[in-house]
Amino acid sequence: MMALAAIVVDSLVYASWLFIVSIGLTLIFGVMNVLNVAHGSLYALGAYTAAWGVGMYVGGAPDAGYVLLAIMLVAAIVVGVLVGILIERGVLRWVYGRDEIVIVLATYAVFLVLEDVMKLIFGPESYIAFQPRFLFGTVSVAGIPYVGYDLLLVPLVALIGVGIWAAIHRTRPGKLLIAVIHDREIASALGINVARFFTVTFLCGAILGALGGALSAPLISVVPGIGVELIVLAFAVVVIGGLGSVEGAAIGALLVGLGRTAAVFFRPELELFVVFVVMTVVLAVRPEGLFGKPQTRRI
Amino acid sequence: MPEALLETRGLGKTFGAVVAAEDVSVSVAAGEIVGVIGANGAGKTTFCNMVTGYLTPDRGRILFRGTDITGCTVGEATAAGIHRSFQIPQLFPGLTVYENLLLSVGVFGHRRPPWWKPLVRPEIQQEARRVMEQYHIADSAETRVDRLPQGVRKLLDIAMAMVGGPAMILLDEPTSGISTEEKFDVMGNVIDALRSSGATVLFVEHDMDVVGRYADRVIAFREGRVLADGTPREVLENPAVIEHVVGRRPPRPTDA
Amino acid sequence: MTTLRNIRPTTAGIALAAAALLGLWPLLPAWAAHTAAVSLGGGLVALGLMILIRFGLVSFGQGLFFAIGGYAAALANQFLGITDMLVLSVAGIAAAGTIAWALGYIVRGHRGIFFAMLNLAFSMILFGILAKTVALGSTDGFSVGVPTLLGVAPGPEAGRLTFVLFGFIVISSALVAWMVDRILASPVGYAGQGVRENELRLRYLGVSARGAVHLAYIMAAKLAALGGVFTVLLIGHVTPEDTAYWTKSGEFVFVAILGGAGNVAAPFIAQTVFELVRTFALQYVPEAWQMLLGITLLLVILFLPGGLWSLVDRLRGRNA
Ligand SMILES: Nc1ncnc2c1ncn2[C@@H]1O[C@H](COP(=O)(O)OP(=O)(O)OP(=O)(O)O)[C@@H](O)[C@H]1O
Numbered sequence: 001m002m003a004l005a006a007i008v009v010d011s012l013v014y015a016s017w018l019f020i021v022s023i024g025l026t027l028i029f030g031v032m033n034v035l036n037v038a039h040g041s042l043y044a045l046g047a048y049t050a051a052w053g054v055g056m057y058v059g060g061a062p063d064a065g066y067v068l069l070a071i072m073l074v075a076a077i078v079v080g081v082l083v084g085i086l087i088e089r090g091v092l093r094w095v096y097g098r099d100e101i102v103i104v105l106a107t108y109a110v111f112l113v114l115e116d117v118m119k120l121i122f123g124p125e126s127y128i129a130f131q132p133r134f135l136f137g138t139v140s141v142a143g144i145p146y147v148g149y150d151l152l153l154v155p156l157v158a159l160i161g162v163g164i165w166a167a168i169h170r171t172r173p174g175k176l177l178i179a180v181i182h183d184r185e186i187a188s189a190l191g192i193n194v195a196r197f198f199t200v201t202f203l204c205g206a207i208l209g210a211l212g213g214a215l216s217a218p219l220i221s222v223v224p225g226i227g228v229e230l231i232v233l234a235f236a237v238v239v240i241g242g243l244g245s246v247e248g249a250a251i252g253a254l255l256v257g258l259g260r261t262a263a264v265f266f267r268p269e270l271e272l273f274v275v276f277v278v279m280t281v282v283l284a285v286r287p288e289g290l291f292g293k294p295q296t297r298r299i
Numbered sequence: 300m301p302e303a304l305l306e307t308r309g310l311g312k313t314f315g316a317v318v319a320a321e322d323v324s325v326s327v328a329a330g331e332i333v334g335v336i337g338a339n340g341a342g343k344t345t346f347c348n349m350v351t352g353y354l355t356p357d358r359g360r361i362l363f364r365g366t367d368i369t370g371c372t373v374g375e376a377t378a379a380g381i382h383r384s385f386q387i388p389q390l391f392p393g394l395t396v397y398e399n400l401l402l403s404v405g406v407f408g409h410r411r412p413p414w415w416k417p418l419v420r421p422e423i424q425q426e427a428r429r430v431m432e433q434y435h436i437a438d439s440a441e442t443r444v445d446r447l448p449q450g451v452r453k454l455l456d457i458a459m460a461m462v463g464g465p466a467m468i469l470l471d472e473p474t475s476g477i478s479t480e481e482k483f484d485v486m487g488n489v490i491d492a493l494r495s496s497g498a499t500v501l502f503v504e505h506d507m508d509v510v511g512r513y514a515d516r517v518i519a520f521r522e523g524r525v526l527a528d529g530t531p532r533e534v535l536e537n538p539a540v541i542e543h544v545v546g547r548r549p550p551r552p553t554d555a
Numbered sequence: 556m557t558t559l560r561n562i563r564p565t566t567a568g569i570a571l572a573a574a575a576l577l578g579l580w581p582l583l584p585a586w587a588a589h590t591a592a593v594s595l596g597g598g599l600v601a602l603g604l605m606i607l608i609r610f611g612l613v614s615f616g617q618g619l620f621f622a623i624g625g626y627a628a629a630l631a632n633q634f635l636g637i638t639d640m641l642v643l644s645v646a647g648i649a650a651a652g653t654i655a656w657a658l659g660y661i662v663r664g665h666r667g668i669f670f671a672m673l674n675l676a677f678s679m680i681l682f683g684i685l686a687k688t689v690a691l692g693s694t695d696g697f698s699v700g701v702p703t704l705l706g707v708a709p710g711p712e713a714g715r716l717t718f719v720l721f722g723f724i725v726i727s728s729a730l731v732a733w734m735v736d737r738i739l740a741s742p743v744g745y746a747g748q749g750v751r752e753n754e755l756r757l758r759y760l761g762v763s764a765r766g767a768v769h770l771a772y773i774m775a776a777k778l779a780a781l782g783g784v785f786t787v788l789l790i791g792h793v794t795p796e797d798t799a800y801w802t803k804s805g806e807f808v809f810v811a812i813l814g815g816a817g818n819v820a821a822p823f824i825a826q827t828v829f830e831l832v833r834t835f836a837l838q839y840v841p842e843a844w845q846m847l848l849g850i851t852l853l854l855v856i857l858f859l860p861g862g863l864w865s866l867v868d869r870l871r872g873r874n875a
């Protein structure tokens with residue numbers, strides 16, 4: 001019974017984390033058809049910057065309180081906007097209109113560059129920013145103590161998810177965005193500035209990626225290579241739900257979260273294996289993902 | 300009545316709420332040239348898609364030479380001898396006209412293409428050139444097909460469909476996108492070439508003059524159903540056909 | 556992109572290149588011979604990717620078959636005591652061929668990013684298995700002994716890269732490249748162009764596009780496996796991280812794109828460039844090695860979509 005409760009809570013926490021680190025990826029793909037490998041770098045940069053900022057601040061003032069959270073948020077936005085603009089305006093716009101897979105390769109190139117940029121800026125050592133994690137004390141669920149920060153991720157991420165969903169489906173720009181997703185040519189013929197939508201979407205996706213990293217900074221030790229590991233995990237999450245679908249990413253996160261937590265409990269050596277087996281099965285049977293619609297070509 | 304080459308019995312196909320085919324029963328005898336007419340969205344292309352195995356009908360059967368081919372794949376229908384051209388030409392856009400035909404002739408009919416012998420052999424090259432001559436597109440041999448005018452693309456599309464010598468060919472709007480003056484030229488050439496190959500022809504066409512001139516028989520579709528089926532005269536003068544198909548100005552061909 | 560005309564048999568060229576390499580053996584310093592042999596091994600993997608690129612497909616998981624080849628050889632060596640390089644190569648190819656045949660039924664219907672991702676997922680599954688299975692050496696992998704050929708064993712002082720191993724790698728790479736060259740000029744190769752340019756038309760020509768993709772997938776897998784066997788024999792060690800992890804697959808894609816799909820020589824040239832630059836970069840600017848890769852990849856995508864080989868084509872065009 002206790003194991004069950006623990007699995008449920010752990011899965012939820014882990015799924016929330018997965019959702020926040022992958023949602024930007026699926027958003028960008030859904031609107032722009034760009035599978036952004038550099039999402040892994042944005043995550044890592046967000047984590048580095050947040051950890052560095054927290055470290056700097058904690059050095060000076062002892063009881064930092066909620067300033068730490070503000071630092072993390074600012075770090076995410078700064079990284080997302082700067083790097084996002086750089087990637088979208090500097091690289092992607094030169095390859096729009098080319099093959100989907102060529103665009104993937106271009107973002108992969110950006111990913112490679114950013115990997116080394118991070119090493120140059122932050123060096124090989126690890127950054128640890130545990131302080132924000134203890135801002136909310138511990139909470140006991142079904143007799144098991146949990147770190148408050150971890151549990152708070154669940155409602156926070158749910159809020160972000162609902163916010164994104166509402167922004168797309170309940171606001172005017174969101175409705176225009178749906179038009180852009182549906183048919184770029186018609187949208188631009190109707191006078192919608194598609195290029196602007198692309199830039200803004202990419203920036204939002206980039207900020208979300210960096211935010212995922214910033215929120216993770218207190219949970220992990222920030223070292224070179226975290227982006228490399230993250231991106232394949234995020235791929236699995238968004239592919240399972242259906243590339244480009246926000247609801248899909250949520251389901252994907254829950255499935256992967258549950259699978260991986262269960263594996264950790266019962267057969268830890270299967271941890272990674274489980275994630276990619278689920279991804280494979282979904283891709284093999286329903287490449288458009290659990291939430292995507294299969295497309296038949298009209299001739 | 301001679302034995303039917305192609306026969307459909309009660310074909311039906313729905314896409315969500317749209318009925319694209321309903322109880323379509325037609326039969327085409329060997330050697331016939333059948334014109335198919337109908338307004339936009341009447342189900343003409345859907346009919347071609349089902350007969351060639353691109354779509355599986357929800358209901359009904361398709362018989363070719365008396366054999367049931369319902370549920371065949373495109374490859375199997377092609378192997379059986381049913382080929383088609385497309386409303387929007389389906390070419391290999393990065394290659395030249397000659398390369399398009401070379402590739403088509405060289406790979407045609409290999410379910411599992413052989414990997415040990417070179418494709419470019421004298422007899423393949425010769426055949427590709429012959430086809431270009433036959434369809435009067437040899438002048439464009441070295442042009443990449445994504446830079447061709449629509450008329451030549453249409454001809455090449457039909458030429459590629461004729462590779463392998465089909466027993467039956469379905470032409471989906473062979474003259475769409477071609478100017479009115481040129482239509483008869485192009486269609487005349489195509490029909491000549493097809494006749495000399497002995498193929499049975501079914502062509503979808505919006506221009507009633509073209510239909511009247513080249514079809515031995517006409518089938519009119521409306522909202523997925525067969526509205527009329529008979530000699531060109533009978534069908535084109537049928538009041539229901541005039542009201543729903545001919546009477547309106549010929550609909551704009553849809554090749555967006 | 557390549558047009559049909561670029562497919563032409565280069566039998567003489569391949570034979571010449573192989574003969575030159577063999578003839579140079581006495582003159583080559585050890586590091587150069589090693590680099591050449593390693594480049595042939597990696598080049599084979601990129602050659603397989605090049606076949607897929609001709610079909611319009613990119614696999615982000617070719618490390619899967621590279622690993623299968625490497626591990627098949629290592630396991631056969633470790634547990635069965637087989638040292639013959641010919642037998643080890645055949646073992647690697649057979650293992651990869653069988654697995655690719657089975658997986659092919661799944662991937663042959665996928666295109667574009669779905670093909671890329673599905674293969675990525677396959678390779679990550681294998682990585683997960685290899686890294687966590689103690690019997691397979693976990694993350695440490697295995698060592699492999701010095702190989703023999705048809706009973707010819709190198710002397711104890713000879714070191715790992717003997718003339719026998721070098722010659723074996725050169726000759727089998729040449730043979731394989733020659734075969735691929737022929738295949739690309741055959742109806743299968745052209746069917747690949749058909750898949751890439753317009754699969755619908757290809758199907759209406761009575762060709763099974765899926766069947767052709769399946770065949771190409773198996774060929775690419777066998778090439779990757781042979782490359783894996785060679786690499787393991789040369790390095791003497793195999794780990795999951797250096798074979799099955801997605802970053803390794805990414806490297807192979809990089810090499811294939813850098814070389815271009817114009818000629819079977821292209822992947823080998825690109826792999827050699829890659830190995831040389833890596834050797835120097837790791838020595839002088841180790842922090843900037845991936846940056847170098849990334850920038851090069853961007854430049855190739857933007858300015859040289861046909862890869863390095865398109866430079867050769869351009870030169871030839873000017874001379875002709
Ligand atoms: N793959 C599909 N998915 C959904 N609806 C389809 C599909 N193919 C056809 N339809 C619908 O079925 C109906 C018949 O279409 P079809 O293409 O057969 O018409 P058509 O007679 O060829 O018209 P046109 O003259 O415009 O070419 C149309 O309403 C069309 O929108």
Ligand SMILES: [Mg+2]
Pocket residue numbers: 343344345386471
């Ligand atoms: Mg139509």
